[in-house]
Amino acid sequence: MGRLGIFGGTFDPVHHGHLIIAEAFREHLQLSAVLFLPAHTPPHKQGRPITPLQHRLAMLQLALLDEPAFAISYVDAQRAGPSYTADSLALLRQQYPEDELYFLMGQDSLAGLPTWHEPQRVAEQAFLAVAMRPGVSVDLDALYQAVPAARGRVILVSVPLIQIASSDIRQRVAEGRSIRYFVPPAVEAYIVHHGLYRTAANEQQSVAHPDVVSLPHV
Template identity: 70%
Template sequence: MARIGIFGGTFDPVHHGHLIVAEVMMEELGLDRVLFLPAGQPPHKLDRPITPAFHRLTMLQLALQGNPHFGISFVDVERPGPCYTVDSLAILRREYPGDELVFLMGEDSLRDLPTWREPNRIAEQALLGVALRPNVEVDLATVFAAVPAARDRVLLVHVPLIQIAASDIRRRVAEGRTIRYQVPRAVEQYIERHGLYRTVTTPVGRQRATEVRGV
């Protein structure tokens, strides 16, 4: 039985902070593999345009090259409508029936878990690998009272403080400022080559997602 980390996000764009967190979580939690799960249309970002899936997937592919323990799941970008974590995990459970799934999240996400769709089913389908963050306080007793299935399913991990944000990267590109060393060089070149983030992005696209399945 393998232990697989599931790392969800829009990755718009993927940056070094994502990669460092995934590597630290993999080591600390004894993961055999980390699957990056790029969002299709996140339900909490319905009012924000997202870069088309094809570009986000290609940038992920470029960023993950050279690490045999990292991979990409297309579960969310290939299905219509808002994508909820509980549904994504149900699909992944069927894809990896003999393995143990660990859903990777930040401490702020654990705090908000009771507000997610069917949080008990989320905890039943995967362990919760939680990256501890400074200035974020989570009352575990409150979380467990609201989500009983999460009790004894939470794995807390200390990760380095990495103050890189995708929103800041997009803003810097729009302002013509450097993003060197915040994203892998191949991702930086891809952003430049395709003119990403210079203007307002368009709604997420799924129609070309399968074209980058060579990951």
């Protein structure tokens, strides 16, 4: 039996903060691997502009190219509808029936867990590995009352405080500022080559470029 970390997100774009936090979780929890789970249609971002999935996947593939302990799960990318965590974990349970799943999240996300789609199913299917953040606290007793299945399944993990956000990177590109050291060099080159994030219109672009990777069949 292995331990798999599940790192969900939009990854628009993936940046060094994602990689540092994923590695901190992997080391602390002794995970055999971390699966990055890019959302096809993030339910909490419906109605907001989001970069087409092909681009987000391509950048993620470039960022993880030389990371043997990191991989991409395409269970959300290959299905329509909102990317609910409960449904994603159910699919991953089918793919990895012998492994323990650890869903990686922040304290702010844990606090909002009762408002998620079927939070009971989320807690039943995976341990909740939570990155501790300064200034953010969670009333675990209240959480357990709202989501009883979470009791005994929350693991608090101390991770480095990384002040990098994908929204800040998009804003920097739109303003013509440097994103060097914010993202892996290959990701920066991809953003420049495809003209991503230069204006709001870029974020709503839906036509894939010929050299954008296609979705693999798994």
